[in-house]
Amino acid sequence: MKRITIKDIAREAGVTDATVSLSFKPDSRISDQTRQKVLQVAKRFNYVPNLAARYLRNGHSNTVGILVTEVTNPWNAFLIRHTQEVVYQRGYQLFIAESQWSATKELSAIEAMAQLRVRGVLFCCSEKTDQSFKRLKTFALPYVLLDTSPQRYRGSFVGNDLVAAGQMAANHLLDAGCRYPAHLTGSLQDLKFSSFRKLKKGFTHALKARGVGWDESLCVAAGLTIDEGREGMRALLARAPQIDGVFCVNDLCAMGAMEAVEEIGRRTGRDLAVVGVDDIAVSSHSRISLTTLRFPHARIASLAANALLDLLERKRKEPINESIEPELIIRKSSRLARKRGAPESGTIGAE
Incomplete structure (x- = not known):
């Protein structure tokens, strides 16, 4: 089937190629009568303008x-x-x-x-x-x-504001009663990525500001997927089984971490608090109920x-x-906060 060109439309409408081109520009100088005539012909032949040619011009x-x-x-x-x-x-x-x-x-x-x-x-x-x-x-x-x-x-x-996000995560875990918080960051090949560095900076600075010492062994390279979060959490638990809270680089990583926690018979929320970043749609599902940092x-x-x-x-x-700055969305994955008098669910803005 032959492709219809601007010349075919011009010939059928009895106008020039330039008039056809101008007919597709709402603010062009041609009359409404001519414009409608050309557009009706174009519709009859299923013609659309060649934008690539226009871009070149x-x-x-x-x-x-x-x-x-x-x-x-x-x-x-x-x-x-x-x-x-x-x-x-x-x-x-x-x-x-x-x-x-x-x-x-x-x-x-x-x-x-x-x-x-x-x-x-x-x-x-x-x-x-x-x-x-x-x-x-x-x-x-x-x-x-x-x-x-x-x-x-x-x-x-x-x-x-990822530094603020890290700070809010740390403060929430401490407010929830965590004494041994840890961090799952990005993959090994992406550790220098500024987003991951800023999250970690805010997290560790907030811990130190509240008198909690930080050991680099409590930061494990994981990644941005559920599988990477699961593997990272397994490594973290093998290295430091005493941890009772973890801040994950994103929600998918956090979901993998929750799976790893349950694999060893511990319960997310009751035994170990988990916090993610992003607040993706599935994070609010009742079976996941992930505490997370939400950005607009x-x-x-x-x-x-x-x-x-x-x-x-x-x-x-x-x-x-x-x-x-983000909002902290508190859900069941960090519900041990109830034992410290904090709300079980809700929204907290950055200070």
Whole structure:
């Protein structure tokens, strides 16, 4: 079947190619009568404009990109969904890419976005290479960092206050009566990732501030999945069987940790408190009931996406820098808090 082109529509409607192109632009100078005539012909032939050709002519598109480490990570999935809503409402499309924690794939994704003439990028960097920022600058792509930022980064950023999250987790475990709290962090190959370092920093600083000594053996590299959380917790329990509380790098890791606790006949909540990060949907399920740190996905996505679009539309000149504190959502996985007079469930904001 022959593909219908702009020339076919122009011939059928009795207008020029340029008139057909202008008919698909609501603010163009052609008359409503001509526009409707062209659009009716286009509908009859199921014609849609060739946006790739338009992008080549204009040098840019109405598309922005979002580059995350893993699209399957629940946190990133939330960000993508809310970001798409924001950019769509402002008349843009969203191009989605992932690096899978690979420097090579991250650089390749940035180059693909440049080739597709995206206007700007919302960037969850893997921190595996400094070349990503240089590549964005080379391609003159405006960007806003999402979720986390390297220590020396000074540009636009919207994300989580992970130090505050670590502090809140530590204080909650201590308030619950834990005397031997521990920490499951990211995988061995990602220990330098700034998100994991900030969570640990907040956690250990809060413990020390309350007179609880910290032993590095109580921090075990696990990862972001249930399987990794289970294996990490097994290793932690073998190393330090006396622990009575654990702060996990995310909710999936925490769920794996809960499985490992139950494997040895101990009960989550009654014998050992578990706290996660993210508050994914399943965390509130009655059979899991995981205490966790909740970050406002929609607000973070809205702030970042609107800041980027304002930069593109020259409505904003100064970089944005927002670190948003979490809420502590208390559930049964740390319910030994009841024995200390704390609430069994509810929401606590950062101090």
